[in-house]
Amino acid sequence: MKYLSVVWAVARKDLLVEMRTLERLTAMGAFSVLIGVLFHFSIDTSLIRVQTIAPSLIWMATIFVGMLGLGRIYTIEDENRALSGLLQSPISLDALYFGKVLSNSILLLSIVVLILVVFAVFFNLSFPGGWLGWISLSGVILLGVLSFVSIMTLLSAVAVNNTMGESIIPVLVLPLLVPIVIHTVTATNRIFANRPFAEIEGNLRMLAAIVLIFLVAGASLFRFAIEE
């Protein structure tokens, strides 16, 4: 219980800082809307039916917005030397990692909801009918966001005291995201096409396995990535 309360304390601290400054949330929110606008004008609707590629664009938008916001997880804290204080506090570093994964997942999930609304309005997207469709969509979003955040939370630490700054993060993270993109996009496309649950079950299982592997690897390697 004590471990979980430490995880929650770290997550709560991050969310509180974010709610007071609204720095990342504003940038990510604005970026989500603007990327929806750009995607809309980048597609020739006389050639391509927007609804068929919208689920793919939703995940591309999520990844780009996530890169923008989560790439600054540690640099904000490092600017105020708060990161050093956090590392010197008597908490285990894996609890710190899980706390950051939790807060960033909540942050990105709220942005994904905004992206869905933006795409529904701009692309006239029809959401899946029935409760099973909604549960499946929620499951894919939750697992997709968790897997993305678990790897971003680990590798964003690279940007601290780095001559390339945050520009190094996409080079490191994008190749690792291919399995996540394949399963989230495939599952989301099938959910929007109202296909049976059996067709996305395999994708959900693979996503769950990816989340598990990345979380275990992240918690084990976090101290090597974050310590000076």
Next chain:
Amino acid sequence: MNRSRMKKISMSFGILGVAAILLLHYMVFFWVPTELSMGIVQRIFYIHVPSWWVAFISFGVVALCSGVYLWLGDDRLDAAAVTAAEGGMIFTTIGLLTGPLWGKIAWGAWWTWEPRLTLALLLWFIYLGYFLVRRSTLNPERGKRLAAVVGIIGVLDIPLIHVSVSWLRSLHPEAVVLNPDGPTLDESMLATLLVGLLAYSLIFVCLFTVRYSTELVDRATQMQDV
């Protein structure tokens, strides 16, 4: 191990490697028969497959040395990891260049998004990140640790990428040597391939030992300067 002994080892592997490479090229151009369905372009297989063999071994070495480096903190393990990663990059590049040459004639396209090609390309980028992290971190010790983390995560991601991309249809030829029913290759082709694997492995060990010893000298010089 002292420098002169290391030099002797690398020289021995180098001489054997060059001899094996010459033998391989003789076999490829004058000895092995032309494959019936793919024709002369199939001969690139004897260079393409060994380059991937060495690339995957070297990335395994990177992950192993990185993991033990994080555990023990021995600088020699980091030197071995970075040396293996450099070798891996060279042989991955050879594999990526020779694959499309074959693919253009066999498949009619330079590139297809089939599992093994995709994995190869992503591996190249994962290890590009490995080198970028090392060079861009202000604290060199932290750079080594971060590179080790990237090396381990990269290797963990390999099976995930392969399984995920395999969900899409694969065009790549099936395994002809490590096949569950035994090798399906003609004997002379198998012999040429085995010479290729030996030649590339010897060249890799030679390059590894030369580069590893210069890396150690470089680090010792830097320590003296500090």
